Structure formats: C-alpha cells, structure tokens
Amino acid sequence: MQTTTTCNFCHGTGEVIKHRPNGSDVEGLIFEEQVVSIKIPAGVEQGMQLRISGKGNEAPGNNGIAADLIVQVEEVEHKYLKREGENLHYDLYISFAEAALGIKKEVDTVSGKASIKLESGIQSGKILRLKGKGLPNINRYGYGDLFVHVNVWTPQQLDSKQKAFFKKMLGDENFVPAPSSSEKSFFQKMKEMFN
Structure with missing residues (x-):
C-alpha cells in the first residue's frame, strides 16, 4: 500500500x-x-x-x-438631498404666508447653495427643476438635475388674531381652491415620476 x-x-x-x-x-x-x-x-x-x-x-x-x-x-445618505441616479431631490418647506406672497429661498446642492425665487401663489406639491445641479454622470459628460419639492407648511396652532384673520378669508374667492384643468393632481405627478 x-x-x-x-x-x-x-x-x-x-x-x-x-x-x-x-x-x-x-x-x-x-x-x-x-x-x-x-x-x-x-x-x-x-x-x-x-x-x-x-x-x-x-x-x-x-x-x-x-x-x-x-x-x-x-x-x-445626505441629510437633505435624496439621490435617484444622477438626479437629486430636495424637500423645501415654506410657510403659508411665503406661499401666498412669494419669496426667495436658498436650497442645498452638492456644491453649496442655490437661490430660487418662488412666485406668489405657489402650491404645495409643485416641483421645481434646477438643471445641472445634480450629480455628475460617471459614464458620460454632464450633470443630473436637482428637483425641489415645495411643501407648504400649514400652521397647527393659531392664536385668536390669526384665527379671526383666516375666518375672514373663508368666504374670499382667493381662498377657494380652484385648480385649473392644466394643473396635475398629486397622484398624477407621482405616476409621471415613476413612469
């Protein structure tokens, strides 16, 4: 053996x-x-x-x-920016007064801050696109975009003066929702985003 x-x-x-x-x-x-x-x-x-x-x-x-x-x-993961490929998403919260009057705001980007102007009467759910403010594409030239999602913050506690003001506005035609046929609902916007 x-x-x-x-x-x-x-x-x-x-x-x-x-x-x-x-x-x-x-x-x-x-x-x-x-x-x-x-x-x-x-x-x-x-x-x-x-x-x-x-x-x-x-x-x-x-x-x-x-x-x-x-x-x-x-x-x-970034504290404020959410990544989707080379595109970024940012949630911008504004007050009811800022939405009604319009305002300039600064938003975070990967390279610092960018200033945007919000027109008076901007609606919650509006998505603003900042072209070229996203991440670089690793496989080709160019940058993605930054999508700013506008969220109007509704006050949760009002004092008596504020309540009186809004009660006056209840009957005013400017405070009655009247979406135009060209405006898309939240669900339509979400459907388009994922298609």
Whole structure:
C-alpha cells in the first residue's frame, strides 16, 4: 500500500526557502497592512466596485505579483438631498404666508447653495427643476438635475388674531381652491415620476 501526501517542508511547491526574512511564515510571506490612497471618481453609486491594480495580496507561487484591490462603494445618505441616479431631490418647506406672497429661498446642492425665487401663489406639491445641479454622470459628460419639492407648511396652532384673520378669508374667492384643468393632481405627478 502506498500513500501520497504534500511535503511538509515545501508545501508542494518543490522549493524550500533557505533564508526566510524575519517575521515571515513557512511560505516566506510577511503579513502586512498598508494604507492605500485611492481616487474616487465623482458620481459613483452605492455598490459600484473600483479596481486598484497591483494593490491586493501577493500569493505564493505567483512570482511575487500582487493581485488587484477591489473597493466596493458604500454611500452615506445626505441629510437633505435624496439621490435617484444622477438626479437629486430636495424637500423645501415654506410657510403659508411665503406661499401666498412669494419669496426667495436658498436650497442645498452638492456644491453649496442655490437661490430660487418662488412666485406668489405657489402650491404645495409643485416641483421645481434646477438643471445641472445634480450629480455628475460617471459614464458620460454632464450633470443630473436637482428637483425641489415645495411643501407648504400649514400652521397647527393659531392664536385668536390669526384665527379671526383666516375666518375672514373663508368666504374670499382667493381662498377657494380652484385648480385649473392644466394643473396635475398629486397622484398624477407621482405616476409621471415613476413612469
């Protein structure tokens, strides 16, 4: 009867390292951690992988050639901006008075702030598009857009003067909802956004 096993000295490589460096294992390898600086291109998305050539592990029997290091991108969610591909979405909350009178507001973008003018009478649910204020496209030139979703904040507690003012406005024709046929409902806007 005959058995075959791997050599305890060379581990099947056919070579024995006579002068191993201090701290190396039986294969002559030294375990070492290294900090690698990498350039992350603008516009990368959650789950994308970046390959850094020659910065991976070196394997025995591979003539000391290092493999590639694979970096998987994990995106941290922004406090105000929500990502959808290269486009961004921002919820802007304004008061009832600001909606009625119109106002200039600043909104967050990836590169700082952008100023927008809200016309008087703007409605809650209106979506404003700031062209080119989104993220860069990683596969081609250009930038996505920033969509500003206008939300009119209705006061939840009124004092007696404020209540009296709004009671006066109840019968006023300017305060009676009268959507035009060209205006889209919230559900129509949502349907278009997802189609």
